[in-house]
Amino acid sequence: MTTDAAVLEVTDLRVRLGGVDVVDGVSFALAAGERLGLIGESGSGKSLTALAVLGLLPAGARVTGSVRLQGRELLGGSDRELSRLRGRDLAMIFQEPSTALNPLMRVGRQISEPLRLHRGYSRQAAARAAVELATAVGLPDPQRLVRSYPHELSGGQRQRVCIAAALACRPALLLADEPTTALDVTVQAEILALLGRLVAEAGTALLFITHDLAVVAAVTRRLAVLRRGRVVETGATDDVLRAPADPHTRALLAAARLTQWNLPAAGSAAARTSP
Amino acid sequence: MTAVREQADGGATGAEPLFEATGLVRSYRLARTSPFGPPGVRHAVRDVTLRLADGAALGIVGESGSGKSTLVRLLLGLDRPDAGTVRYRGRPVVAGRPRALRWFRREVQVVFQDPAASLDPRMTVGAAVAEPLACLGVPGDHDERVDEVLRAVDLDPDVRGRYPHEFSGGQRQRIAIARALAPRPRVLVGDEPVSALDVSVRAQILDLLGQLAERHRLGLVLVSHDLGVVARLCDQIAVMRGGTLVEQGATADVLSRPAHPYARALLAAVPRLPPP
Numbered sequence: 001m002t003t004d005a006a007v008l009e010v011t012d013l014r015v016r017l018g019g020v021d022v023v024d025g026v027s028f029a030l031a032a033g034e035r036l037g038l039i040g041e042s043g044s045g046k047s048l049t050a051l052a053v054l055g056l057l058p059a060g061a062r063v064t065g066s067v068r069l070q071g072r073e074l075l076g077g078s079d080r081e082l083s084r085l086r087g088r089d090l091a092m093i094f095q096e097p098s099t100a101l102n103p104l105m106r107v108g109r110q111i112s113e114p115l116r117l118h119r120g121y122s123r124q125a126a127a128r129a130a131v132e133l134a135t136a137v138g139l140p141d142p143q144r145l146v147r148s149y150p151h152e153l154s155g156g157q158r159q160r161v162c163i164a165a166a167l168a169c170r171p172a173l174l175l176a177d178e179p180t181t182a183l184d185v186t187v188q189a190e191i192l193a194l195l196g197r198l199v200a201e202a203g204t205a206l207l208f209i210t211h212d213l214a215v216v217a218a219v220t221r222r223l224a225v226l227r228r229g230r231v232v233e234t235g236a237t238d239d240v241l242r243a244p245a246d247p248h249t250r251a252l253l254a255a256a257r258l259t260q261w262n263l264p265a266a267g268s269a270a271a272r273t274s275p
Numbered sequence: 276m277t278a279v280r281e282q283a284d285g286g287a288t289g290a291e292p293l294f295e296a297t298g299l300v301r302s303y304r305l306a307r308t309s310p311f312g313p314p315g316v317r318h319a320v321r322d323v324t325l326r327l328a329d330g331a332a333l334g335i336v337g338e339s340g341s342g343k344s345t346l347v348r349l350l351l352g353l354d355r356p357d358a359g360t361v362r363y364r365g366r367p368v369v370a371g372r373p374r375a376l377r378w379f380r381r382e383v384q385v386v387f388q389d390p391a392a393s394l395d396p397r398m399t400v401g402a403a404v405a406e407p408l409a410c411l412g413v414p415g416d417h418d419e420r421v422d423e424v425l426r427a428v429d430l431d432p433d434v435r436g437r438y439p440h441e442f443s444g445g446q447r448q449r450i451a452i453a454r455a456l457a458p459r460p461r462v463l464v465g466d467e468p469v470s471a472l473d474v475s476v477r478a479q480i481l482d483l484l485g486q487l488a489e490r491h492r493l494g495l496v497l498v499s500h501d502l503g504v505v506a507r508l509c510d511q512i513a514v515m516r517g518g519t520l521v522e523q524g525a526t527a528d529v530l531s532r533p534a535h536p537y538a539r540a541l542l543a544a545v546p547r548l549p550p551p
Contacts, residue, residue: 214545263530
């Protein structure tokens with residue numbers, strides 16, 4: 001790392017698509033090992049912000065501002081430069097693990113692909129690493145599972161595969177875009193716990209993108225609320241969720257509470273309490 | 276709040292139930308995995324019994340593959356059970372020719388998850404909302420009824436001439452609800468009616484459903500993977516897993532004292548916001 005303590009520093013990021021600034025001057029920073037939640041409704045620009053960081057914006061998008069990873073400017077970098085970084089220094093997991101995986105490739109190869117590409121692992125070393133990684137993300141019977149294809153796995157198992165591949169090279173930064181939205185709620189709880197544990201172990205900074213305030217509360221300490229391409233509020237997750245300053249955040253929170261009001265409090269595991 | 280409406284007794288005694296499903300079983304044949312072996316069988320619904328009292332709200336919660344959608348299809352007479360019966364006000368509901376179930380469709384209407392898919396893109400809002408009135412041969416002034424139900428879902432009747440794509444997801448779901456309300460049903464079935472919507476819109480639509488149910492004394496059957504959504508609107512909850520109802524009871528009881536381990540796990544897994 002250079003003089004810059006931030007792993008990721010996004011400054012005045014603007015993405016223009018079809019004549020509209022869909023990301024309109026977004027700035028935030030992430031320190032090593034830190035977890036930041038990026039919250040917003042559909043169309044708020046949260047996913048495009050992530051894609052801009054990755055250099056994966058759709059063709060025709062115009063992007064300005066600055067995205068620095070460990071002090072190094074990513075905007076305007078060539079495809080070759082960026083693909084050297086992706087999977088090694090920064091990685092991503094998406095909402096839909098079934099489309100993120102290659103249906104024709106055994107999952108073991110997909111898990112260890114970053115190691116072969118970026119770390120020069122031999123075929124044998126990669127195969128061994130795939131089993132280790134599959135074990136680390138809690139996949140059942142890893143020896144056998146690495147030889148299966150994505151369609152043979154459940155949604156939760158596929159997302160575990162994506163997480164294993166994303167963390168294979170111990171990247172400095174992991175972007176997770178609604179990684180549990182497509183999963184059942186019991187599976188979601190497992191995946192969130194796993195993700196939290198692994199990024200802590202690897203010292204990876206996490207940018208967690210979601211529309212779900214309760215999910216972000218479970219994973220991050222700090223959050224930024226996006227609306228129409230702008231950050232309308234940032235702060236410690238607990239503070240923002242307890243006492244939101246921005247009216248839009250308040251409205252979001254009130255809406256989220258509507259389906260929570262009569263659930264027993266967290267941790268009480270449905271012990272006592274009534275609405 | 277809406278969830279604690281007067282308990283119309285979903286239980287055993289008292290008023291005759293609106294809906295009564297007894298011993299429902301439905302299995303599907305799976306694709307053959309070997310040319311010689313017998314094809315596998317998935318038991319989507321196995322021995323489900325439930326009842327809905329007049330004006331009551333029942334929530335069916337389950338994760339993917341739990342059989343909740345199959346159960347809904349059976350309740351709506353869109354599919355035949357292998358065993359068991361569905362009765363509506365004592366009358367059997369049997370999937371068959373559409374005409375034979377016309378009486379039932381007037382009484383029971385459904386709202387699906389994705390209004391973008393459930394509304395015909397080439398049909399104006401007015402035509403879409405009026406369609407069930409014509410199909411079901413509902414007497415009265417259809418035009419007037421369309422205006423009425425559009426107003427009931429907080430839409431301006433002037434939207435009649437417009438097409439579904441001109442609306443946001445929340446507005447489209449309002450249109451779908453208006454269409455369901457048009458024939459004056461006594462029961463509204465919602466199959467994940469808010470899952471495709473943003474949080475803030477979700478809350479509005481849930482409130483709308485709650486108000487409509489109260490105002491028109493509608494029975495509600497709400498199917499969702501989201502316990503919070505169901506708990507908000509329903510006074511009775513049924514938890515479904517592996518094709519069976521593992522737990523059934525009053526919402527407050529199920530939430531505060533879930534008996535089945537799966538119901539407990541499901542409840543514990545719901546991510547919570549910190550208290551305000």
